[in-house]
Amino acid sequence: xxxxxxxxxxxxxxxxxxxxxxxxxxxxxxxxxxxxxxxxxxxxxxxxxxxxxxxxxxxxxxxxxxxxxxxxxxxxxxxxxxxxxxxxxxxxxxxxxxxxxxxxxxxxxxxxxxxxxxxxxxxxxxxxxxxxxxxxxxxxxxxxxxxxxxxxxxxxxxxxxxxxxxxxxxxxxxxxxxxxxxxxxxxxxxxxxxxxxxxxxxxxxxxxxxxxxxxxxxxxxxxxxxxxxxxxxxxxxxxxxxxxxxxxxxxxxxxxxxxxxxxxxxxxxxxxxxx
DNA sequence: AGTATCTCCTGCGTGC
DNA sequence: TGCACGCAGGAGATAC
Numbered sequence: 001x002x003x004x005x006x007x008x009x010x011x012x013x014x015x016x017x018x019x020x021x022x023x024x025x026x027x028x029x030x031x032x033x034x035x036x037x038x039x040x041x042x043x044x045x046x047x048x049x050x051x052x053x054x055x056x057x058x059x060x061x062x063x064x065x066x067x068x069x070x071x072x073x074x075x076x077x078x079x080x081x082x083x084x085x086x087x088x089x090x091x092x093x094x095x096x097x098x099x100x101x102x103x104x105x106x107x108x109x110x111x112x113x114x115x116x117x118x119x120x121x122x123x124x125x126x127x128x129x130x131x132x133x134x135x136x137x138x139x140x141x142x143x144x145x146x147x148x149x150x151x152x153x154x155x156x157x158x159x160x161x162x163x164x165x166x167x168x169x170x171x172x173x174x175x176x177x178x179x180x181x182x183x184x185x186x187x188x189x190x191x192x193x194x195x196x197x198x199x200x201x202x203x204x205x206x207x208x209x210x211x212x213x214x215x216x217x218x219x220x221x222x223x224x225x226x227x228x229x230x231x232x233x234x235x236x237x238x239x240x241x242x243x244x245x246x247x248x249x250x251x252x253x254x255x256x257x258x259x260x261x262x263x264x265x266x267x268x269x270x271x272x273x274x275x
Numbered sequence: 276a277g278t279a280t281c282t283c284c285t286g287c288g289t290g291c
Numbered sequence: 292t293g294c295a296c297g298c299a300g301g302a303g304a305t306a307c
Contacts, residue, residue, distance in 0.1 A: 076286085114285095291293105291295090
């Protein structure tokens with residue numbers, strides 16, 4: 001499932017093919033994603049030039065002449081660049097194709113349709129999806145002092161805190177589990193119990209794990225433009241996620257798991273003591 | 276206003 | 292072989 005590193009990897013993969021190119025054709029086969037795709041999207045963006053591609057949280061943003069195309073991969077979404085002249089016929093879940101003037105085609109595939117393709121002509125910061133987002137985890141504005149301050153005004157578990165997009169964006173379930181393990185903090189720790197030192201460890205863990213994953217994802221970039229349907233995602237080495245019953249890589253204890261807020265949560269009962 | 280729960284969807288694994 | 296079922300999860304919407 002695409003988390004921030006996968007979205008960043010996707011961005012870096014498609015950017016060289018799309019930047020400063022004109023959109024020549026748009027085909028939408030399934031308008032019903034998380035939100036319906038604008039019925040007029042094809043006619044709106046055809047003929048526009050993509051000036052810049054960037055990422056905010058897990059959204060991919062394609063800045064065009066008169067607005068921005070917002071793409072979210074949801075749970076199962078994927079973007080591929082194909083050669084427009086040699087494009088294999090679309091399959092069941094290939095919902096959206098965008099051909100650009102240099103001969104490439106961007107194809108959006110999403111079996112579960114939790115993703116989104118939206119168009120806005122407002123500044124992104126004013127869009128309702130973006131107006132209340134917290135800082136990017138890999139920037140300096142996400143730091144120990146910030147997290148410590150936020151932890152004192154909230155009443156929730158640490159896992160819930162770091163998965164809240166208003167606090168910090170881009171930390172999904174897998175990396176939340178991994179960051180808490182790395183920082184040796186029990187996921188259920190109430191945030192008002194967190195010490196400044198724990199906030200420092202957690203901040204550093206989140207940054208390190210995401211940065212490592214992005215770096216690892218970069219190794220797949222050379223294979224990004226493929227027509228065989230291989231995703232651009234990388235095989236991530238996970239320390240706790242999905243490892244219930246297996247030995248903790250640090251101390252050998254059995255990894256335990258439970259559900260928190262409907263999400264699978266994994267931790268080492270020895271390394272991550274609840275206070 | 277802050278927090279917890281619900282919801283969208285399909286593919287996959289499991290049990291009968 | 293096939294069916295029913297439960298599960299997975301991002302994050303906005305909804306209900307407290």
